[in-house]
Amino acid sequence: AQSVSQHNHHVILSEAASLELGCNYSYGGTVNLFWYVQYPGQHLQLLLKYFSGDPLVKGIKGFEAEFIKSKFSFNLRKPSVQWSDTAEYFCAVIGNSGYSTLTFGKGTMLLVSP
Amino acid sequence: EAGVAQSPRYKIIEKRQSVAFWCNPISGHATLYWYQQILGQGPKLLIQFQNNGVVDDSQLPKDRFSAERLKGVDSTLKIQPAKLEDSAVYLCASSVFGVLSSYNEQFFGPGTRLTVL
Numbered sequence: 001a002q003s004v005s006q007h008n009h010h011v012i013l014s015e016a017a018s019l020e021l022g023c024n025y026s027y028g029g030t031v032n033l034f035w036y037v038q039y040p041g042q043h044l045q046l047l048l049k050y051f052s053g054d055p056l057v058k059g060i061k062g063f064e065a066e067f068i069k070s071k072f073s074f075n076l077r078k079p080s081v082q083w084s085d086t087a088e089y090f091c092a093v094i095g096n097s098g099y100s101t102l103t104f105g106k107g108t109m110l111l112v113s114p
Numbered sequence: 115e116a117g118v119a120q121s122p123r124y125k126i127i128e129k130r131q132s133v134a135f136w137c138n139p140i141s142g143h144a145t146l147y148w149y150q151q152i153l154g155q156g157p158k159l160l161i162q163f164q165n166n167g168v169v170d171d172s173q174l175p176k177d178r179f180s181a182e183r184l185k186g187v188d189s190t191l192k193i194q195p196a197k198l199e200d201s202a203v204y205l206c207a208s209s210v211f212g213v214l215s216s217y218n219e220q221f222f223g224p225g226t227r228l229t230v231l
Contacts, residue, residue: 046219
């Protein structure tokens with residue numbers, strides 16, 4: 001069965017600090033990968049996605065993620081966080097051939113202090 | 115483009131009562147999903163429909179949960195009777211393509227927060 005592991009449940013940073021959130025997945029095939037974000041009081045929104053091609057993908061609001069196939073990882077990065085990045089971040093994986101379901105990690109709560 | 119709509123946003127019930135949630139997906143989206151998100155965890159798929167047919171309900175506790183998507187558009191999820199452990203946020207999502215598409219991006223609604231006392 002597929003699974004997603006997010007390394008940190010809570011992260012606290014000061015504004016302008018760099019961010020890296022870890023995500024590892026387990027799946028016996030090729031995958032599509034996603035990072036979703038949930039800002040306080042809002043619904044889940046797609047931050048970025050990887051389907052194929054360049055393993056370094058760029059998303060909204062300056063976020064990027066790198067797919068490293070050999071490490072089964074899809075870590076999220078941002079060079080300089082802002083207070084408005086305070087949110088919960090979810091990594092998710094789905095197989096990209098045949099039938100598969102979207103599996104989420106447990107999420108990482110990011111708190112950015114001004 | 116209007117997003118996925120859900121109602122109600124909040125619901126508080128006593129255990130053993132019944133409750134229903136409603137979802138209207140983005141217009142034209144073929145696939146509709148219901149997820150359960152318990153506090154401190156990621157969303158977990160309960161059931162997914164392609165048009166008005168159930169594709170996967172393997173994670174749905176069928177002794178108390180039911181769902182339907184009449185006419186392949188909006189959907190309802192029902193819990194009867196509710197248990198304390200059903201307290202969670204129930205998310206609805208939709209996607210353009212059918213479940214076998216490799217490029218299925220899911221769009222989520224705001225969710226219904228259920229508290230069972």
